[in-house]
Amino acid sequence: MTNPALSSATAPSVDITTQQGQSHITLRGCWDLRHIAVTKKPLQLVKDHGHDNNCHWDLTAISKLDGSTALILWQAWGEKLPQRLNIKPEHQALFERWQQQKSLTALPQPTALARFIQNSQEQLVDTAEQLRNGVVLLGQLVLDVGYLIRTPSALPLAEISNTIYDAGVKALGITALVGFLIGIVLSYLSALQLKMFGAEIYIIDILGLSIIRELGPLLAAILVAGRSGSAMTAQIGIMRVTEELDALSAMGISHSLRLVLPKVAALTIAMPLLAVWTNAAALLGGMLSAKQSLDIGFQQFFIKLPDTIPLVNVFIGLGKSAVFGLMIALVACHFGFRIKPNTESLGNETTNSVVAAITSVIMIDAVFAILFMNVGMPS
Structure with a gap:
């Protein structure tokens, strides 16, 4: 039908x-x-x-x-x-x-080797472009510092203060918690080995040198890179999406002076202070664990620590913390300005910022370890 x-x-x-x-x-x-x-x-x-x-x-x-x-x-x-x-x-x-x-x-598809070569070339070109942009950003920062030396009244104190509060004060809780737990773990694991050789008293040397010189600054930098670095990148990215960066350019306001320099200055100041705070929390956790596992009193810990750990280690830790803060801020701003006006780019570049910042921190820490290999070590 x-x-x-x-x-x-x-x-x-x-x-x-x-x-x-x-x-x-x-x-x-x-x-x-x-x-x-x-x-x-x-x-x-x-x-x-x-x-x-x-x-x-x-x-x-x-x-x-x-x-x-x-x-x-x-x-x-x-x-x-x-x-x-x-x-x-x-x-x-x-x-x-x-x-x-x-x-x-029907066009012939490239072979696996050709695709690998093409991807490698694209990665190399992108890396070279990022290095060039990073050098340009650092050079502009130096020019801004020179401008502020000539005209101190243009110093963005409000932006620096706000960034110190956001990246430093608000990070005190998480850095203290992580430092305290790392101190407990490090002390407990070291105590297990030291008991085998009857060298329990050297727990103070191990905790003091490893925390003050390495772990404290490194832990604080990694936490700040993941917490504050990503926030800085996302902030600049949102300004790109909402066209606030274009508005600043139209008004003749320098992106570097108002966005990059306050973040770099704030983290360079806040990171050494956070490192000291993390060191104190980690040493406290180590002392509590040493008291429980090795019966080493707090008074003995405080008396022996300054004698076994040279003071120069404190300055090495503070110096590398300042460099960590400088690098984290530069990396965060660099990837923030790379964000395109869409949400997908915002997420990708924020993730890249955190990965690059943490990688840079570890690389800088390795450089410091090599340069100061024979400095501040107990004799």
Whole structure:
């Protein structure tokens, strides 16, 4: 039974005639999804003769053809146009689109080695570009410092104070907690080994040197890089998305002077203070653990610590903490300015900022360890 909604003029149909041993197939009516979904027999006839290269196809009698049905015909013909085909120009464009896509997919795909080389080249170019931008950012920072020395009234004290509060004061809790727990763990593990050799008293040397010189500044820097560095990058990125950076440029306000310098100055000041705070919390945790596991009193700990740990180690820790703060702020600002005005870029560059900042901190710590290898070590 035929659908009464479809008239004979609009229903798709297929006429097959044979002339001189060659099949002539003529398509008539409306060939769109609405009509071929009702009458499936014409489409089945097309599929039955689709791979016959001797057929002559005539589509000029089609009154309507949509892109989806053109794809079905294209697939029925083996994803290629028949050699003998008559078609209207407006319908020809529908098939040309699928033919172009097939040509693109038929292009030879690069080998795994070629893709590796291409990706490596892109990574090298991106790394070189980032290094250049980092040097430019650092150079602009030096110029801003020179400008502020000549005109101290332009110093952005409010921005520096706010950043010290956000990156320093608000980080006291998490740095103290992590430092305290690390001190307990380090003291407990060291005590297990020292008991085997009867050298329990050297727990003070191990805790003092490792925490004051290395672990305290490093832990504080890693926590600040993950907490405050990501916030700085996201802040600049949001300003990019909301076009606040463009507004500052239009008003003639320097991005470097108002955004980069306050963050660099604040972290350079706050990081040594956070390192001292983290050292104190870690030493407190170590003392409590030493008291429980080795029965070493607090008074003995306080008396022996200054004698076993040279004071220069404190200055080495403070110096590297200042450099950590400088680098974290520069990396955060660098990736912040790389953010494009879309949310995907905001998330990616914030993640890259944290990874790059933590990596830079560890690399700088290794450089300090090599440079000051023979400085401040107990004799």
